[in-house]
Amino acid sequence: MTDRRKYYPWVIMAACCFYAGAIIGVGTNCNGIFMQPVADALGVGRGDVASYVTVMGIAAALFAPFSGRLIGRVDVRKLMTSCACIMALSYFGLSRVTHLWQFCAFGALMGVGVALGSFMVLTVIVNNWFIKRAGTVIGIVFSSSSVVGVFANPLLNRVIRTEGWRFAYEVMAVVMLCTLPVIWTLIRMYPSQKNSMAWGEGEGETRESAQEASDAPRPFRELVRSRTFLLMLGMVAVSSFVVNHTSHFQGIATTVGFTAEMGALMISAAQAGEFTGKLVIGWLSDRIGVRRAVLTVVSVGGLALLGLLFIHALPAPLALVCAYLYGPMTAVGTVGYSLIVKKLFGNRNYPLVYPYVSITSTVAFSVGFPAIGYVYDLTGSYAPTFLAALAGLALAGLFLTLAMKGQED
Structure with missing residues (x-):
């Protein structure tokens, strides 16, 4: 096996970090900065605007069991693509809303997208590609969303001040779509799909022996x-x-x-x-x-x-x-x-x-x-x-x- 194939698990980790940074770090960790400008523009309270985030969380939780049953039955890249496209559509829709109920509707749609391709999918992919150090890699992947959120919040806040909150939502929609090339060129569910092996496989233990009962x-x-x-x-x-x-x-x-x-x-x-x-x-x-x-x-x-x-x-x-x-x-x-x-x-x-x-x-x-x-x-x-x-x-x-x-x- 070539070195490129041997070290492909780390390519998977990097791709998952990029995806998590965009979908979670930008897509869900930057909602707070929109509360005041949107509330002022629509003439409603900040709590009213924040309700769409609550609706998103409830929709994601309710749709999660259906999403879980799709993992393993549907190409994981299709699930991740569906997530990215639904999130992009939702943020583009948010840039056009004029009433509060529309915010809640797009929040529910966004929740479906989050359920399709975020935490569950990333964890399963990492566990398929890493026998050793799976916990460390999962921590790194999920931490990437926090790192991106630290930088994305002030950057998007600047966009809101200079170009307006509607344009900032459009920027977020574009960021969601930027994950598509990474998904289809780098991401695979199983090492065998890249003629590779999981990290740690062949080092005194096989995939089967590493599986818990x-x-x-x-x-x-x-x-x-x-x-x-x-x-x-x-x-x-x-x-x-x-x-x-x-x-x-x-x-x-x-x-x-x-x-x-x-x-x-x-x-x-x-x-x-x-x-x-x-x-x-x-x-x-x-x-x-x-x-x-x-x-x-x-x-x-x-x-x-x-x-x-x-x-x-x-x-x-x-x-x-x-x-x-x-x-x-x-x-x-x-x-x-x-x-x-x-x-x-x-x-x-x-x-x-x-x-x-x-x-x-x-x-x-x-x-x-x-x-x-x-x-x-x-x-x-x-x-x-x-x-x-x-x-x-x-x-x-x-x-x-x-x-x-x-x-x-």
Whole structure:
């Protein structure tokens, strides 16, 4: 085998990073900068405009089970192309809207696109191409969306100021379409399609020997009724419900006497922590196992919550450190959940199981996020939410430990 074929898994990784950066980093991580200009232009509230993002998340979660069943049956490039084209159509449509209901309609369409070709597809492709270092590569791929988002937000914000928000949406549509050449020239579902081998294959173990016992195909009803499945969903529900503070950091900061600018810095610190967390979870999972990797990150997040509980007594630098250490917990919802599902159920069952993780996470997050605001409205303090989060993380850790009992890390 030529060196070019031998190292093709890393070409796959680079292509997946480009795709994730465009579809997730630009396509879903830059929605916030449009809220104010669109609301001002249409004469509605920012919360009204933000509702299309909620609709997008719900549509993606509901469509995910159908998308999961298509993986393996349909050429993965067709799924990714459908995702890119639907996203492009949605953003072009958003550039033409004149009423709020149109935003929600295109948000729902965008959710279908996200479900067709984002997290699930990328995880399955990486696991097919990497026997060794799969966790690290998944972390790198998902981190690329965070990196792109850091640069894309200010660039698009400048476009909005100079050319208007409608033109900025058109730019996003073009970015979605730029993924098509990469999809069709570089992406393949299996190494055999490029006369190549998965990374790590042939180094003392074969693809078959590297497969866990859980990777054997199992009937869908058997999967969803299993104790492992229910414990895993319990972990996802609890952790997604309680890890919702990042967007509240500005309010948390101003409540204890910090400036709004300090609150914005805390949000940025948490986002930087999320980027780090994606890399760390993937890297640790290859070295100490998925369960220990996730529990390590959650433990660090617990320390951050303890610090935030006493934020009123902290100097600004320590508050920023706590926000940064909080960030990696949010990475559990992307890299962590993907690796847990793969570990428990295998790559072949992954497309059947992960959609229900997505639904559970979306519903729990949608309830937990406003709950933090309601608790503050009732009590005048965010401290009860930090205590609830600490208890929730302990419970989620217990569910994860029980779910993975008997699994070798």
